[in-house]
Amino acid sequence: MTAPSPSSVAQRPSKALLIGLVVSGVLALIVLGIMLWSGGPAGFGLSALLAVAPLPVLLAAVLSLDRLEPEPKLHLAFAFAWGAGVAIVLGVALTVLGQQLFVRAGYGAAVVKDVGAVLLAPVIEEALKGAALLLLLRRRREIDGLTDGIVYASMAGLGFAAVENVGYYLLAFGEDGPGAAIQLFVLRGLIDPLGHPVYTSMIGLGVAYALTRRTAGRFAAIPIGYLGAVFLHGLWNGAATTKSLAWLGVAYLVIMAALVLLIVVTVVERRQLVSKMRIYLPGYQETGLVTAADVGMLSTLSGRKEARKWARRAGLGQAMSDYQQAATELTMLHLRAERQAMDPVRFAVERDTYLGAMAHARRW
Numbered sequence: 001m002t003a004p005s006p007s008s009v010a011q012r013p014s015k016a017l018l019i020g021l022v023v024s025g026v027l028a029l030i031v032l033g034i035m036l037w038s039g040g041p042a043g044f045g046l047s048a049l050l051a052v053a054p055l056p057v058l059l060a061a062v063l064s065l066d067r068l069e070p071e072p073k074l075h076l077a078f079a080f081a082w083g084a085g086v087a088i089v090l091g092v093a094l095t096v097l098g099q100q101l102f103v104r105a106g107y108g109a110a111v112v113k114d115v116g117a118v119l120l121a122p123v124i125e126e127a128l129k130g131a132a133l134l135l136l137l138r139r140r141r142e143i144d145g146l147t148d149g150i151v152y153a154s155m156a157g158l159g160f161a162a163v164e165n166v167g168y169y170l171l172a173f174g175e176d177g178p179g180a181a182i183q184l185f186v187l188r189g190l191i192d193p194l195g196h197p198v199y200t201s202m203i204g205l206g207v208a209y210a211l212t213r214r215t216a217g218r219f220a221a222i223p224i225g226y227l228g229a230v231f232l233h234g235l236w237n238g239a240a241t242t243k244s245l246a247w248l249g250v251a252y253l254v255i256m257a258a259l260v261l262l263i264v265v266t267v268v269e270r271r272q273l274v275s276k277m278r279i280y281l282p283g284y285q286e287t288g289l290v291t292a293a294d295v296g297m298l299s300t301l302s303g304r305k306e307a308r309k310w311a312r313r314a315g316l317g318q319a320m321s322d323y324q325q326a327a328t329e330l331t332m333l334h335l336r337a338e339r340q341a342m343d344p345v346r347f348a349v350e351r352d353t354y355l356g357a358m359a360h361a362r363r364w
Contacts, residue, residue, distance in 0.1 A: 020135065021078045024085030028163055031088055039170040046178055047169035050185040051162050054193050062154040062197065065147055065266045068273065069328050079132045079152045083159030083196075087128040091160075094124045114241050122199075122233035125160070129196070130203035130226060132156040144332050145273070147266045149208025150201045157196035164196075165189065192252065195236055198259050202228035205265070212339065232258055273331065274299050280334045281327060289358045290327070298327050323361035330354040 036044040063070075098120040102112045133152055136143065143149060165188055172180040188195075206225020210218045232255055239251035277299040284290045297303040304324055311320030333350050336342065 016135075017074070017078055020086075021074070021081050024078070024081035027085035027089050028081060028159075031085070031163055032166065035166055035170055039174060043170050043173040043181075044166070046181055047166045047173060050169050050181060050189060051165040053185075054189050055158065055162055058158055058193055058197070062151060062158065065154075066151045068270055069144065069325070069332060071148060071151060075136065075152070076155050079136070079155035080159035082132040082135075083129050083156035083161075083200075084163045085159075087125065087131070087156065087160050088163045091121070091125045091128050095120045098124070117241050118234055118238045121237060122230045126199060126203065126226060126229040126233055129153070129156045129160055129200045130207075130229065133204055133207040143208050143211050144336065145212055145269050146205055146208045147269050149204035149206075149211075150262055150266060151204075153200040153202075153204025153207075154197035157198070157200040160200075161188075161193075161196040192236070192255070194259060195233075195255065198255055198262065199229045199233040201262050202226070202232065202258070205262075214339065228258075271301065273328070273335075274301055274304070276335065277327065277331050280331050284330075284355070287355065289355060289362060294327075298324060319361045319363075323358055326354045326357035326361065330358075 032048070035047070039047065063076075095116055099112050099116045102115055107115070130153070133149065133156070136152060143152070165185075168188065169181040169184055172184045203222070203225045206221040206223070206228075209221040209225075213221075235251045235254060239247035278295060281290050281295050281298060282292075285292070285295075297307045307324070308317065308320050311317050330351065333347065333354065337347055
């Protein structure tokens with residue numbers, strides 16, 4: 001008999017989502033293929049290695065924000081591929097087109113280059129990366145809080161940065177050799193590896209706020225988030241253009257402050273979510289699937305962590321993780337029902353699926 005799983009109630013992948021994933025992935029491969037053809041195997045190999053090297057750590061950091069209620073892997077892959085493919089291709093094309101307009105207006109090459117970096121790139125690229133979240137609006141049940149918006153936006157930003165960095169390192173390699181590529185890697189890959197994820201997370205916050213709040217002007221958060229993303233992106237590019245260490249320092253501090261804000265939002269939201277379990281889960285004690293001790297364990301982050309440690313020592317680590325996730329999903333189902341009218345039959349089906357997953361986990 002197949003064990004019931006909380007993921008079984010997730011919406012089936014839409015054709016549009018699957019097509020978007022495939023198209024984005026193909027475009028990313030085409031871009032990388034062009035880089036390989038133009039830069040040669042040595043330059044491309046080094047550039048790709050430098051671009052990919054920090055990616056596992058960055059992906060792990062982003063996904064760690066989402067460990068309480070993991071998002072569907074397909075949706076995360078779509079956001080990453082969108083940033084690496086569609087956003088890159090259209091971003092480059094539209095930025096070059098915009099620069100040509102300034103050339104035709106009579107501006108010199110230096111001005112056109114600066115306009116492209118400081119104005120056009122932030123405006124165009126953030127709109128394109130943020131479009132991944134707008135496309136996920138139809139899957140709004142997957143965005144249950146601000147953290148979800150941050151995670152999806154960060155995935156789009158990481159995808160974009162990975163491919164973009166290959167291009168930048170390859171240019172540096174072609175101009176001044178491997179040393180220049182490695183020097184640029186220190187700046188982009190080590191000092192400021194989270195630039196694009198942080199910028200686009202401002203849009204993620206706006207989209208998630210609009211979806212999870214009831215205030216009259218909630219949808220204004222989307223353009224506000226977009227402007228925040230453009231500001232941060234333009235600030236960093238502008239500082240890099242001036243080549244002033246003082247301006248780079250200021251821009252870096254502002255971006256780090258934005259990163260701290262994002263972390264605080266996720267921590268506060270996570271604590272609020274687990275505390276809500278004290279409200280909803282006691283109502284299921286009569287099923288025998290939730291005890292008073294379970295509620296106490298589930299409703300604090302420290303209690304959940306200690307329970308997982310105990311379960312791993314007892315050889316029940318996966319069962320405890322499944323139980324905690326199902327209980328978390330059950331709580332979020334109640335929160336969604338509070339925010340918006342939900343069909344009672346659908347609510348019952350999802351509720352019973354989560355309860356079934358909890359029952360299966362407790363069997364062990």
